[in-house]
Amino acid sequence: MPSLGRLHLITDTRPGRDALAVLAAALPVAHTELVVQVRVEDTTTDREAYELTRQVLVLCRPYGVTCLVNDRLHVALAAGASGGHVGADDLPVATARRVLGSDAVLGATAREPVSAAEAVAAGASYLGVGPCHATTTKDGLPPAIGVAGVRAVVEAVTVPVIAIGGVTAEDVPVLRSAGVYGVAVVGALSGAADPAHAAAEFMDALAC
Numbered sequence: 001m002p003s004l005g006r007l008h009l010i011t012d013t014r015p016g017r018d019a020l021a022v023l024a025a026a027l028p029v030a031h032t033e034l035v036v037q038v039r040v041e042d043t044t045t046d047r048e049a050y051e052l053t054r055q056v057l058v059l060c061r062p063y064g065v066t067c068l069v070n071d072r073l074h075v076a077l078a079a080g081a082s083g084g085h086v087g088a089d090d091l092p093v094a095t096a097r098r099v100l101g102s103d104a105v106l107g108a109t110a111r112e113p114v115s116a117a118e119a120v121a122a123g124a125s126y127l128g129v130g131p132c133h134a135t136t137t138k139d140g141l142p143p144a145i146g147v148a149g150v151r152a153v154v155e156a157v158t159v160p161v162i163a164i165g166g167v168t169a170e171d172v173p174v175l176r177s178a179g180v181y182g183v184a185v186v187g188a189l190s191g192a193a194d195p196a197h198a199a200a201e202f203m204d205a206l207a208c
């Protein structure tokens with residue numbers, strides 16, 4: 001199984017965003033500490049998701065960076081990504097593990113300790129835990145669980161926990177103190193005036 005990086009860059013495919021440009025800026029800064037999760041809008045076709053994933057893989061390959069696909073495991077397999085990420089509305093974790101195989105990286109979303117432990121027992125290799133803070137990137141999320149909520153999950157599992165939801169580089173020290181392995185971000189990189197500089201701030205914070 002590929003090693004897991006600590007900075008998970010989730011693609012921002014909303015209108016006006018340039019997911020590939022942000023990735024190209026982050027790769028030479030974060031190297032193998034970067035994981036790219038290809039996440040597309042619900043209205044995006046499978047063909048478009050596949051083409052984006054192939055483009056992401058071409059950019060990632062020289063850096064040895066792991067690429068995962070959110071939700072659409074058939075796209076992950078077809079494109080040759082290293083794995084996928086599933087949540088409550090996606091395939092069950094055990095099924096996702098069966099689909100992807102034992103060597104794949106499989107992330108699962110967890111918001112509290114009980115379902116977190118269940119996801120790990122079902123085959124998740126890491127957990128995305130949140131929303132840590134309020135976010136404008138995704139609608140319909142439950143209230144933020146804060147650092148205390150993230151810590152509660154960390155204490156319930158042995159796999160790496162990746163905090164998500166409104167996370168900034170300034171949040172990293174307290175999250176690392178709470179035991180998280182890394183962070184997943186959309187807006188903090190995609191919305192940055194200088195994504196390379198923003199990635200460097202995350203890397204500095206994650207190195208401590």
Ligand SMILES: Cc1ncc(COP(=O)(O)OP(=O)(O)O)c(N)n1
Nearest residue numbers: 070086087088109128129162164184
């Ligand atoms: C690292 C990480 N954590 C959580 C999520 C959210 O997944 P999910 O709950 O399935 O929601 P969608 O992203 O599919 O809208 C994630 N993608 N990545």
Ligand SMILES: Cc1nc(C(=O)O)sc1CCOP(=O)(O)O
Nearest residue numbers: 130131135137165166185186187
């Ligand atoms: C896709 C996603 N899932 C979340 C969850 O808590 O499950 S929060 C989120 C969006 C994260 O974007 P940003 O870094 O801009 O807040």
Ligand SMILES: [Mg+2]
Nearest residue numbers: 071086087090
């Ligand atoms: Mg999902």
